[in-house]
Amino acid sequence: xSAVRDNVSRGRPYAVVGARHGKPDALDAMAGLAKYAxxxxxxRMLHAKILRSPHAHARIRSIDTxxxxxxxxxxxxxxxxxxxxxxxxxxxxxxxxxxxxDKVRYVGDGVAAVAAVSEDIAIAACKRIVVDYEVxxxxxxxxxxxxxxxxxIHEANKHGNITKQVQLAFGxxxxxxxxxxxxxxxxxxxxxxxxxxxxxxxxxxxxxxRGLLTVWSATQVPHYLHRELAKVLExxxxxxxxxxxxxxxxxxxxxxxxxxxFVAAKLAMxxxxxxxxxxxxxxxxxxxxxxxxxxxDYKTGFxxxxxxxxxxxxxxxxxGAYSSFGLVTTYYSGQLLGSPYVFxxxxxxxxxxxxxxxxxxxxxxxxxxxxxxxxxxxxDKAARALDIDPIELRRRNFVGENTTTxxxxxxxxxxxxxxxxxxxxxxxxxxxxxxxxxGRGLGVAGxxxxxxxxxxxxxxxxxxSGVQICLDRSGRxxxxxxxxxxxxxxxxxxxxxxAEELGVHLDDVRVVAADSDLCPVDLGAYSSRITLMAxxxxxxxxxxxxxxxxxxxxxxxxxxxxxxILADRRAQxxxxxxxxxxxxxxxxxxxxxxxxxxxxxxxxxxxEDVHGEYRGGTIGASPAYSFTAHIAEVSVDEETGDVRVENxxxxxxxxxxxxxxxxxGQIEGSxxxxxGETVMEHHHVMPSGLRTDGKRRDSGPGKEGLLAxxxxxxxxxxxxxxxxxxxxxxxxxxxxxxxxGAKEAGEGPLHSVIPAICNAIFDAVGVRVDELPVTPAKxxxxxxxxxxxxx
Amino acid sequence: xTVPDAPSPAPVLVTLQLNxxxxxxxxxxxxxxxxxxxxxxxxxxxxxxxxxGDCGTCTVRxxxxxxxxxxxLAVEVRDRHVETVEGLxxxxxxxxxxxxxxxxxxAQCGFCTPGMLMSASAYLDKLTLEDEPVVRREDIAQALAxxxxxxxxxxxxxxxxxxxxxxxxxxxxxxxxxTTEEP
Numbered sequence: 001x002s003a004v005r006d007n008v009s010r011g012r013p014y015a016v017v018g019a020r021h022g023k024p025d026a027l028d029a030m031a032g033l034a035k036y037a038x039x040x041x042x043x044r045m046l047h048a049k050i051l052r053s054p055h056a057h058a059r060i061r062s063i064d065t066x067x068x069x070x071x072x073x074x075x076x077x078x079x080x081x082x083x084x085x086x087x088x089x090x091x092x093x094x095x096x097x098x099x100x101x102d103k104v105r106y107v108g109d110g111v112a113a114v115a116a117v118s119e120d121i122a123i124a125a126c127k128r129i130v131v132d133y134e135v136x137x138x139x140x141x142x143x144x145x146x147x148x149x150x151x152x153i154h155e156a157n158k159h160g161n162i163t164k165q166v167q168l169a170f171g172x173x174x175x176x177x178x179x180x181x182x183x184x185x186x187x188x189x190x191x192x193x194x195x196x197x198x199x200x201x202x203x204x205x206x207x208x209x210r211g212l213l214t215v216w217s218a219t220q221v222p223h224y225l226h227r228e229l230a231k232v233l234e235x236x237x238x239x240x241x242x243x244x245x246x247x248x249x250x251x252x253x254x255x256x257x258x259x260x261x262f263v264a265a266k267l268a269m270x271x272x273x274x275x276x277x278x279x280x281x282x283x284x285x286x287x288x289x290x291x292x293x294x295x296x297d298y299k300t301g302f303x304x305x306x307x308x309x310x311x312x313x314x315x316x317x318x319x320g321a322y323s324s325f326g327l328v329t330t331y332y333s334g335q336l337l338g339s340p341y342v343f344x345x346x347x348x349x350x351x352x353x354x355x356x357x358x359x360x361x362x363x364x365x366x367x368x369x370x371x372x373x374x375x376x377x378x379x380d381k382a383a384r385a386l387d388i389d390p391i392e393l394r395r396r397n398f399v400g401e402n403t404t405t406x407x408x409x410x411x412x413x414x415x416x417x418x419x420x421x422x423x424x425x426x427x428x429x430x431x432x433x434x435x436x437x438x439g440r441g442l443g444v445a446g447x448x449x450x451x452x453x454x455x456x457x458x459x460x461x462x463x464x465s466g467v468q469i470c471l472d473r474s475g476r477x478x479x480x481x482x483x484x485x486x487x488x489x490x491x492x493x494x495x496x497x498x499a500e501e502l503g504v505h506l507d508d509v510r511v512v513a514a515d516s517d518l519c520p521v522d523l524g525a526y527s528s529r530i531t532l533m534a535x536x537x538x539x540x541x542x543x544x545x546x547x548x549x550x551x552x553x554x555x556x557x558x559x560x561x562x563x564x565i566l567a568d569r570r571a572q573x574x575x576x577x578x579x580x581x582x583x584x585x586x587x588x589x590x591x592x593x594x595x596x597x598x599x600x601x602x603x604x605x606x607x608e609d610v611h612g613e614y615r616g617g618t619i620g621a622s623p624a625y626s627f628t629a630h631i632a633e634v635s636v637d638e639e640t641g642d643v644r645v646e647n648x649x650x651x652x653x654x655x656x657x658x659x660x661x662x663x664x665g666q667i668e669g670s671x672x673x674x675x676g677e678t679v680m681e682h683h684h685v686m687p688s689g690l691r692t693d694g695k696r697r698d699s700g701p702g703k704e705g706l707l708a709x710x711x712x713x714x715x716x717x718x719x720x721x722x723x724x725x726x727x728x729x730x731x732x733x734x735x736x737x738x739x740x741g742a743k744e745a746g747e748g749p750l751h752s753v754i755p756a757i758c759n760a761i762f763d764a765v766g767v768r769v770d771e772l773p774v775t776p777a778k779x780x781x782x783x784x785x786x787x788x789x790x791x
Numbered sequence: 792x793t794v795p796d797a798p799s800p801a802p803v804l805v806t807l808q809l810n811x812x813x814x815x816x817x818x819x820x821x822x823x824x825x826x827x828x829x830x831x832x833x834x835x836x837x838x839x840x841x842x843x844g845d846c847g848t849c850t851v852r853x854x855x856x857x858x859x860x861x862x863x864l865a866v867e868v869r870d871r872h873v874e875t876v877e878g879l880x881x882x883x884x885x886x887x888x889x890x891x892x893x894x895x896x897x898a899q900c901g902f903c904t905p906g907m908l909m910s911a912s913a914y915l916d917k918l919t920l921e922d923e924p925v926v927r928r929e930d931i932a933q934a935l936a937x938x939x940x941x942x943x944x945x946x947x948x949x950x951x952x953x954x955x956x957x958x959x960x961x962x963x964x965x966x967x968x969x970t971t972e973e974p
Contacts, residue, residue, distance in 0.1 A: 026893035027885055029901025030908065032836015032876040039835035198840045198848055198902045198941050248838070248902025249941050281841040487900025487942050661896040665943055669899065672944030712845035712939060720932040720945045728946070 015567045016500040017658050017740050023492045024506045034246040037202035037218045042274035045204070046075055046115040048267050049122035050259060050277070051129050052286070053104035053111055056138035056356035056705030057153065060102055060131060063112055068125040073117040076270040077129070080111065083266060085232045089224055089256035091458045093163070093323035095154055098232050098262035104133070105153055105321035106356050107705045108286030110259040115267040115275050138704045140687045142295070142318045142353040153321065153354040161354040163319050164330040168616060170406040171345025176310035180301030184381045187297050189771035190370040192318070192684070193677035194290035195363050196717055199248020200279040201287060203261045205268035212517075213269065214241045217261050220250040220484045221524035222514045224457065228257040233265055244514035250486040251673070252362040255526045256324060258287055282710040289361030290683050292329055292352070293318040294370040300378045306386055306393040308379075311346035313337065313371065317360075319352045324361035326352045328619060332367025335620030337375060338405050339448040340416040340627050341397035346406065356705050357685040362526065364673060365449065365750045376445035376755030377770065380762065390444050390759070391420050391429065394629075399448075401733075408612030412624050413741070415653030415733035416446060419629035422651035422729045427631040436764070439636050443759025446629045449748035450622035451655075451738065452529025454605040463602035464529070466520030467537040469498060469545055471597035475569065475584035477502055477509045482522035483534045484514050488746050489662040490530045494538045496658045497739055501542035502549070503566025503583050520600065528744030531658065532623055533603045535739035540601030545590075548597065552590040553581065606737070624735040626748040627653040630671070630756035636764045638783055641776030643679055645757055651729035655743030660730055667728035667749040674753035675724060679774045680716045684708040807868045809834075810878025818865045825849045825860035828875060836876040836905045840939070847938035850906035851875050857913040857937075876905035879912065887958065888912055891951040899942035907938045911952045918956055920963040926956040 028034045065077040080101030088094040099110045112129050116122040139145040139153060139161065149160025157163065177183060203217040213235060219225050219242075226242040229235070247254065260277040268275040279287065294315050301310040315333050319326045334348030365372075379397075383390035399405060401414045423444070424430065433442050456464060468480040479498050485491040495509040512518055522534050550564040553571045557564070563574045571586035573579035591597050611621035633647040650671050657663040686706045709715045728749075734741020754772070762768050767782030802817040809832070818827050825842075828834045828851070840848035842861050849860040852874040879886045888911050891897070898904040914934035923930065931952045932945075940948060 022893050022896045023898075026896075026898055026901075027889060029898050029904050030876075030885060030889035030892055031880065032834070032905050034901055035835070036838070036902065038839065039829075041830070041833070196941055197900070198846060198939060199838070199900065200840065247900060248840075249900040251941070281843065281845075487902075489899070661947075665896050665899055665947060668944035668946045669942045673941070711843055712841050713843075717939060717941065719937075719939060720935045720949065723945050726944050726946050 014500055014740070016496050016506060017656065018660060020661050021506055021659060022661055023489055024495055024509070036199055036246045036248055037204060037216050038278050040204045040216055040245065042204065042206055045274040045276055046117060046267065046271060047119040047122050048113050048115045048263055048275050048277040049119060049126050050110045050113045050263055051126040053100065053107060053109040055104055055133055055135055056107050056140065057136040058104050058133040059136060060100060060104065060111065061134055062132045064130040065112060067128040068114055071121065071125050071128065073121040074114055074125045075273065076115045076267050078113050078263060078266050078270065083232050083262055085234070087228045087232050087257065088323050089457065090323060090325060090327050093327055095323050098259055106358050107707070108358060109321065113263040113267065115271055138356040140356055140685065140705050142316050142355060145353045145355050153356060157354070162351055163323050163354050164327050164352045165350070166330050166334065166616060167349045168334060169347035173310045173312050173345045173347045176345045177299065177301040177312065180309050181304040182302040182382060182385055183299060184302070184378050184385070185299045186374065186378055186381065186770060188374040188377065190294040190296070190373055191682050191772050192291055192293040192360065193363065193681045194285060194288055194683040195251035195253030196712065196715060197249030197251055197253055200281060200284050201254060201258055201260055202276070202278040203264040204274060204276045205264040206274040207268055207272065211239065212241050213239060213265055214243065215261060215265050216243045216245050218247050218254055219244055220247065220254045220486045221256060221526060222484060222516060223482060223521050223523055225257050225261060226516050229261065229265055232262055233269070241517045244484055247486040250525065251364045252366060252526065253289055254486070255362055255524065256289065281712060285683070285707055285710060285715070286358050288320065288358035288683065289324050291363040291369065291677065292360040294333070296371065296374045298374045298378050300382065302382045302386065304386065306382065306388045306396050308341055308397050309344045311337065311343050311375065313348040313374070315348065315350040315371065317350060317352040319354055320357045320359035321354065322359035324359045325366065326360070329362065329367040331616055331619040333371050335407060335616070336368035336448070336450070337371045338407060339399045339409070339411060339625060340414065340446050342399050343406055364670065365747045366527065368449065369751050369754065372447050372751045373754045373772070376752055377758055380443065380755070380759040391424055394420060394444070394446050408617055409621050412737055413655060413733040413735040414625065414627050415731040416627035416629065418731045418733070419627055419651035419653055420446065422731060423629045423631040423649040426649045426727055426729060427633065427647070429631060439638060439764055441760040441762065441764025442631060442633050443756045443761070443763055444629065444631050445752035445755040445759060447748060447751035449626050449744060449751065450527055450620065451532040451624040451626060451744040452622055453527050454611055454621040454623065455618045456523060463537070463604045465522040465533040465537040465603040466600060467494065467534060467541050468520055468600045469541045469598065471545055471587045471590070473584070473588055473591065475504065475508060475582070475587055477504055479509060479511045479538060480519045481511065481513050481534055481538065482519045483530050484525040486525050488525065488666060489659065490525065490534065492662060493531050493535055493658055497535050497538040498542045501539065501546045503571065504569055528747045531742050531744060532738045535742060537601040537603040539739045541599045544599040544601070545597055548594050549586050549590040552593040553586050555593065556589060623737040624655065624743045626743045626745065628748045628752055630752040632753065632756040632760040634757060634760040634764055636761060636779060638765060641779035643761060643774055643779060645675055645679065645724040647725045647727065648675060648753060649727040649729065650749050650753065651731050652745060652749045653731040653733050654745040655735045655738045656732055656741035657730045658740060658742050663730055663745045664728040666745040668726045670747065670749035671726050671753050672718065672723055674750040675757065676718045678754045678757045678772065680718055680722065682773050803866060805865055805869050807870065808872040810874055820866055822865045823861055824851070824863040824865050824868055824873070827865040828860060834875050834877050838902055838905060840902065847910065848903050848906040850909040850938060852909055852913055855913065855916065857910045874909070876908055879908060886912065887955045888915065888952065891955050895947050895951045897943065897947040897951040903938060903940040907935060907940065907948060910935050910938050914952070915956060915959055918959050920960060920967060926953055926960060928953060931956065
């Protein structure tokens with residue numbers, strides 16, 4: 001495809017791409033005009049609340065809703081039996097129901113829902129629903145769930161409580177380990193964390209005058225929501241319209257359907273009135289789908305020069321009550337381990353286990369943040385043992401460019417070495433590393449991430465992304481795309497691509513996004529796919545239109561089409577800047593010549609060398625990979641065990657920064673989020689009758705699986721006062737697969753911040769925290785062990 | 792007929808100044824200012840992120856002070872002056888903070904932004920050359936410590952406020968210098 005060939009450079013500087021612009025619609029948010037789901041109010045709208053299970057594991061014997069239904073102001077009640085179809089965002093693992101029909105599997109599982117004239121009445125009515133539970137033994141740890149395969153959390157599951165196991169091997173790991181000069185073994189624990197987007201999930205549903213069920217929802221996957229609504233509600237997709245309004249952050253926490261969307265839709269269908277369902281903050285924590293807790297055993301073999309000869313990784317993933325994206329998470333835990341390094345051999349064995357806790361899923365850096373922590377600390381330990389500078393050790397293992405990894409993923413461009421150089425310089429590493437006083441330390445780590453996946457979640461030959469563009473006689477451009485802007489700026493990205501190609505300003509482009517009735521399909525905001533995929537679709541449509549405009553202008557100027565360029569609201573002679581016309585005139589000329597100006601573009605992953613030829617070889621295969629390096633600087637108070645992260649330097653290779661200001665924002669936000677989950681945050685569910693203070697509850701059994709924090713205060717996400725100085729450095733290594741060479745920027749910059757902090761702590765005081773999160777207690781325990789001569 | 796556990800007591804009349812305009816409105820006595828603004832008056836710029844005083848997205852200014860609308864009962868703002876993000880710009884022009892936030896990319900999802908702007912504007916309004924001859928990032932961080940943001944890592948938010956604060960102090964300095972020059 002010529003668009004792909006021309007993606008990187010067209011031999012002239014860009015007018016919009018790479019400029020330091022903000023978002024064209026930013027002032028709407030500033031003025032409070034942007035409409036989020038809960039800002040929608042429709043006439044006669046009802047409010048829905050969901051009754052949730054107080055038990056972590058129980059069978060539902062019966063549900064009596066009569067008292068709730070009898071209440072004044074209550075218009076409808078819905079229970080799980082009315083929506084029995086099982087669904088799941090991954091079509092191979094449909095293990096969820098809109099509301100639990102036969103069994104509840106975590107404290108917070110939805111059981112019934114009420115639509116009433118006010119939220120107060122809906123809450124009161126929920127209290128009047130009588131659910132008869134047969135309480136079952138809860139399994140709140142993977143160990144317990146594996147030890148009790150007879151106590152199945154999902155009866156239909158094949159292998160006890162194992163939701164997925166993946167074992168893959170590349171090269172001869174045992175032989176390489178035997179040959180290694182150094183073998184590092186380590187056990188690593190990664191705790192759970194959650195997205196905590198500031199906007200709680202919210203959905204509004206309404207059946208319109210033409211019988212179209214319209215669902216507005218704070219989702220980052222409107223297309224998958226559309227499909228699952230059709231399946232569960234048994235309504236054909238052409239009778240459903242899904243609209244994603246402005247979304248107040250998501251980070252993976254809104255990347256699959258949730259009970260509130262089914263509930264609002266079903267209740268709207270039952271009552272004939274609009275219904276809104278808004279989560280409380282506690283419900284957001286319960287809905288979760290956050291970072292999986294991992295227990296990891298790693299064995300890594302090195303040659304004397306620091307080269308990685310073998311990696312043997314074993315991981316247990318604590319999945320929580322449902323599959324969510326877990327099948328993919330289990331693959332990612334090993335498939336994304338190698339790059340940015342070369343492994344001569346490696347194997348992984350990952351097992352995901354059901355437990356009676358809120359389900360885990362994809363949080364920013366899905367499935368690859370936990371293994372990245374383990375491998376990067378392993379590398380740090382090796383660098384110490386081999387007396388090699390840890391940056392140098394990483395350079396020696398660099399995977400390279402235009403190469404294929406041992407698990408058969410194609411790496412195009414890579415700026416990993418430049419990332420290492422940049423953070424090394426910015427942090428003045430050479431002058432300071434190893435020379436800081438005790439209590440202060442520097443640590444480094446590196447990582448890679450995908451720019452979308454080569455394959456859709458469900459099998460299809462359809463494009464992954466479609467974009468439609470129309471030109472207006474006033475010189476304005478309209479872009480229609482199914483893309484989901486969740487704050488990351490995907491609509492700005494589309495505007496940049498369109499404006500660059502069509503020679504208009506950013507303000508001249510209106511992006512209409514994420515409305516299934518108005519926009520072509522895009523699969524959604526996950527796996528860092530939109531810039532590469534929708535960007536290419538947009539580029540293709542815009543290039544087609546720009547060609548026609550240039551042709552029409554060339555006809556008037558009696559010159560060749562190639563002599564006409566479009567930039568800065570003008571059509572201009574390439575060889576004579578004094579010959580130009582207003583872009584509006586150019587658009588009108590094109591419309592006279594060709595009729596109404598519209599075009600579509602679509603993106604489909606390349607069909608050559610797209611994946612490994614083995615089972616699972618498609619998962620983790622991406623058109624292009626981003627690269628990141630972090631250096632963290634910490635100070636550790638040896639009296640209190642308190643770790644203060646002072647500075648974090650991050651350099652990220654995003655191919656081409658289409659909007660550098662937005663890319664910096666993605667880097668800063670990623671680093672912040674990774675920092676938070678290293679030293680402050682913990683999505684913690686109480687394992688067995690214990691309160692957060694460690695004392696036994698008086699109320700006895702039945703309280704296992706309670707969330708230890710139901711508020712943002714207890715969850716402890718960092719404030720302005722906690723957040724370290726963040727340095728965001730952009731490295732540009734354009735990849736021919738990306739629009740203008742662009743790769744992802746939204747998730748990669750999170751990964752290696754976590755091991756960088758832990759490596760810095762070791763540099764500061766010689767204590768390894770291999771079990772996250774970092775807490776003062778763990779630091780003090782490490783220091784005590786150090787003083788008593790232990791490791 | 793009302794049921795005992797579904798509170799619907801008689802509404803009470805609240806009169807207040809809202810973004811400079813007098814407003815009289817009947818609200819249930821247990822309603823918060825946040826509910827009044829969002830669900831009765833349609834001023835949805837003020838956001839609800841946690842409903843229990845943790846996140847700061849509902850920050851408004853009451854008689855100039857930044858306050859959480861979710862922890863303030865509507866009846867508490869009787870005869871007081873409430874400012875929301877909708878009232879921040881003047882004469883159709885965005886407030887300098889709004890302009891700076893937009894320019895430097897201080898809003899990603901935008902959900903914390905209204906509350907952040909209200910806290911920042913309160914900080915700016917108190918900024919005087921006498922108390923604080925230089926802009927200090929720590930002071931800004933302190934002023935915004937009650938407003939959580941999950942997208943930005945605060946970097947660009949602090950930068951935007953710092954830039955505007957610098958302009959405010961520079962203007963005050965110019966003013967002070969021009970008045971001393973003219974006896």
